[in-house]
Amino acid sequence: MTEKELQSVKQRYGIVGNSDALNRAIETALKVARVDLSVLIQGENGVGKEIIPRIIHDASPRKNKRYLALNCGAIPEGTIDSELFGHVKGAFTGSVDSREGYFSAADGGTLFLDEVGELPLQTQVRLLRVLETGEYIPVGSSEVKKTDVRIVAATNVDMKQAIADRLFRQDLYYRLAAVLIAIPPLRERGNDVDILFRKFALEMSERYQMPPIRLNDAARSALLSYPWPGNIRQLKNVAETMSVTEDTREITPEILAHYINFQTEHTQLAVNGAHTALESTDTSARLDKDTNTILQMILTLRHDIEQLKAEIAQLKQGQWSSNGSSNNNSPLLPYHREAPVIAHEIIDNAEEIVEDIPPTSDVPLRTKSDVERDLIVQALHKYNGHRKQAADQIGISERTLYRKIKEYGLEDL
Numbered sequence: 001m002t003e004k005e006l007q008s009v010k011q012r013y014g015i016v017g018n019s020d021a022l023n024r025a026i027e028t029a030l031k032v033a034r035v036d037l038s039v040l041i042q043g044e045n046g047v048g049k050e051i052i053p054r055i056i057h058d059a060s061p062r063k064n065k066r067y068l069a070l071n072c073g074a075i076p077e078g079t080i081d082s083e084l085f086g087h088v089k090g091a092f093t094g095s096v097d098s099r100e101g102y103f104s105a106a107d108g109g110t111l112f113l114d115e116v117g118e119l120p121l122q123t124q125v126r127l128l129r130v131l132e133t134g135e136y137i138p139v140g141s142s143e144v145k146k147t148d149v150r151i152v153a154a155t156n157v158d159m160k161q162a163i164a165d166r167l168f169r170q171d172l173y174y175r176l177a178a179v180l181i182a183i184p185p186l187r188e189r190g191n192d193v194d195i196l197f198r199k200f201a202l203e204m205s206e207r208y209q210m211p212p213i214r215l216n217d218a219a220r221s222a223l224l225s226y227p228w229p230g231n232i233r234q235l236k237n238v239a240e241t242m243s244v245t246e247d248t249r250e251i252t253p254e255i256l257a258h259y260i261n262f263q264t265e266h267t268q269l270a271v272n273g274a275h276t277a278l279e280s281t282d283t284s285a286r287l288d289k290d291t292n293t294i295l296q297m298i299l300t301l302r303h304d305i306e307q308l309k310a311e312i313a314q315l316k317q318g319q320w321s322s323n324g325s326s327n328n329n330s331p332l333l334p335y336h337r338e339a340p341v342i343a344h345e346i347i348d349n350a351e352e353i354v355e356d357i358p359p360t361s362d363v364p365l366r367t368k369s370d371v372e373r374d375l376i377v378q379a380l381h382k383y384n385g386h387r388k389q390a391a392d393q394i395g396i397s398e399r400t401l402y403r404k405i406k407e408y409g410l411e412d413l
């Protein structure tokens with residue numbers, strides 16, 4: 001495959017990066033697309049596994065047939081068989097109608113089984129059978145059905161370990177992994193970190209019409225040596241959150257340190273750096289899903305708190321203009337215009353926040369009502385007085401908006 005062909009595929013699918021390991025993965029995907037072998041994509045959380053099956057399908061002779069994706073980890077154990085293989089009427093309590101499963105719907109096409117390591121053992125048996133013979137039996141039926149589906153599966157689970165722990169059938173593993181495509185973690189992709197960061201910063205700048213953030217040299221080196229336990233998803237979150245929460249556009253290592261815990265010991269698990277758990281690949285693999293979800297929530301909360309702190313600093317400096325026109329230099333305000341929920345939460349919290357700030361001599365403190373009134377004025381201006389749109393943007397009901405307009409005497413806007 002020529003360099004030009006490779007670049008054009010990347011462009012088509014929005015894939016950024018130029019590391020050898022990533023290029024190899026894409027090339028393998030394109031090569032195996034033509035033959036009907038099962039493919040297993042392996043890689044840590046957030047490395048970008050989900051685009052590969054799409055590339056395979058689009059480059060395969062099945063491209064004009066259906067491409068269906070199913071996240072095996074997101075479906076309750078009790079219903080997964082029926083999702084995959086369908087069921088007949090009366091197969092179980094509540095099944096008033098029969099239902100077509102994915103194997104029937106994707107006949108002739110490609111089925112992407114994401115998080116395949118999460119499949120219950122009984123479903124693994126059925127899956128093995130359909131892979132070996134092309135035959136399956138819908139739940140509650142005795143009729144054998146035929147299908148012709150190409151399977152591409154993905155997992156971030158250590159399959160060897162899952163097999164050793166008897167959580168995954170070895171015979172199924174070998175069936176699924178006729179071709180194995182390993183997507184490398186971000187820490188092994190060298191300069192891709194920098195290229196990806198710039199892509200995400202640019203996307204945010206376009207979305208919110210503000211200059212893109214950029215890394216200074218020291219920050220770039222810090223990012224390149226960071227292990228990125230959450231891989232590209234984490235990098236994307238960091239770049240996006242920094243874009244909207246930081247006033248300055250030049251990112252230094254000191255700023256980065258608010259978003260990334262550089263100090264972390266790989267095996268340490270402390271809530272203080274919820275990153276910590278996610279930062280150890282080994283630990284991360286062992287954490288069950290719920291724990292990971294909770295840790296992610298803590299991370300999100302932490303970002304929210306930091307964002308709120310930035311708001312406090314702005315309130316303190318009186319940067320929110322009292323006449324309702326938006327502050328020209330702040331990257332925060334455009335973000336609020338697009339993020340009504342956060343904006344609304346800030347209104348709710350503003351009163352307490354304002355009380356917590358020690359008064360400064362020359363800046364009069366603004367009250368919750370001032371802030372709320374300004375947001376309403378801004379929204380009404382933005383939508384030329386269209387109240388439904390303004391209410392949607394602020395994140396309040398139209399009825400509440402009418403009440404507030406009356407309360408603040410804004411009927412003429």
Ligand SMILES: Nc1ncnc2c1ncn2[C@@H]1O[C@H](COP(=O)(O)OP(=O)(O)OP(=O)(O)O)[C@@H](O)[C@H]1O
Nearest residue numbers: 014015016044045046047048049050051156232233
């Ligand atoms: N090379 C890339 N260029 C641009 N964006 C990417 C690239 N790789 C991944 N992404 C983006 O990173 C995010 C995570 O990717 P994806 O959802 O495919 O991860 P994953 O490997 O399926 O993770 P998980 O195992 O947690 O499901 C997505 O928003 C995706 O668009």
Ligand SMILES: [Mg+2]
Nearest residue numbers: 046049050114
């Ligand atoms: Mg995924």
